[in-house]
Amino acid sequence: MAPISGGKGTAVTITNPGSGYTSAPTVNFIGGGGSGAAGTALISGSPGGVTGVTITNSGSGYST
Numbered sequence: 001m002a003p004i005s006g007g008k009g010t011a012v013t014i015t016n017p018g019s020g021y022t023s024a025p026t027v028n029f030i031g032g033g034g035s036g037a038a039g040t041a042l043i044s045g046s047p048g049g050v051t052g053v054t055i056t057n058s059g060s061g062y063s064t
Contacts, residue, residue, distance in 0.1 A: 007034060009055060018049055032064045037059030
């Protein structure tokens with residue numbers, strides 16, 4: 001997750017969209033020193049690839 005503002009996650013960078021998704025995969029945020037961040041993946045195309053993540057909870061305490 002990047003960038004971080006005030007210890008909260010504000011955006012997600014997709015480095016590998018994958019393919020073949022028929023429903024949104026689970027999004028887990030690991031590391032960075034914080035906790036509580038959550039999001040929902042957005043998929044598009046056929047076969048589906050992840051095009052973005054909607055952050056539903058920015059969490060707190062993140063430094064990286």
